[in-house]
Amino acid sequence: MLEAMMDNTFAKLLRDSKRVSGVRERTLKTEFNVSSVSTFNNWESGESFPKEDRIPLIARVYQVDENQLRQALEESKLAREEEKRVRRGLKSRNKVKISTEYDLYPYPAAVMPRSY
Numbered sequence: 302m303l304e305a306m307m308d309n310t311f312a313k314l315l316r317d318s319k320r321v322s323g324v325r326e327r328t329l330k331t332e333f334n335v336s337s338v339s340t341f342n343n344w345e346s347g348e349s350f351p352k353e354d355r356i357p358l359i360a361r362v363y364q365v366d367e368n369q370l371r372q373a374l375e376e377s378k379l380a381r382e383e384e385k386r387v388r389r390g391l392k393s394r395n396k397v398k399i400s401t402e403y404d405l406y407p408y409p410a411a412v413m414p415r416s417y
C-alpha cells in the first residue's frame with residue numbers, strides 16, 4: 302500500500318519531461334540561477350517539492366504544461382500527506398496501551414500491598 306503512494310506523480314512528470322525535452326544540468330543552473338542541481342534532483346526523485354512561485358519557470362524549462370504541472374504537484378502533496386497519516390496509524394497500532402489497573406500492577410486489587 303505504501304509503495305503505491307510512493308509513486309510521486311510530480312516527480313515522474315518532471316523526469317519524463319526532462320527526458321523528452323533534453324534539459325541539461327547546465328540549463329537548469331542557468332535558468333534558476335543556482336550553483337547546484339541537488340534541488341532539481343530532489344524534485345525529480347520526489348524527496349521535496351518546489352514552491353508555488355517556481356511552477357511557471359519549471360513549466361517553461363521542462364517544456365510541460367503549467368496546469369498539468371500544478372495538478373501533478375497537488376496530487377503528489379496529497380499522496381505524501383496520506384502516506385504520513387498511514388505511517389502514523391501504523392506506529393500508533395504498534396504501541397502498547399495500558400488500560401486496566403491490572404496492567405499497572407502485578408497483583409490483583411484484593412492482594413495489593415497496603416500503603417502505610
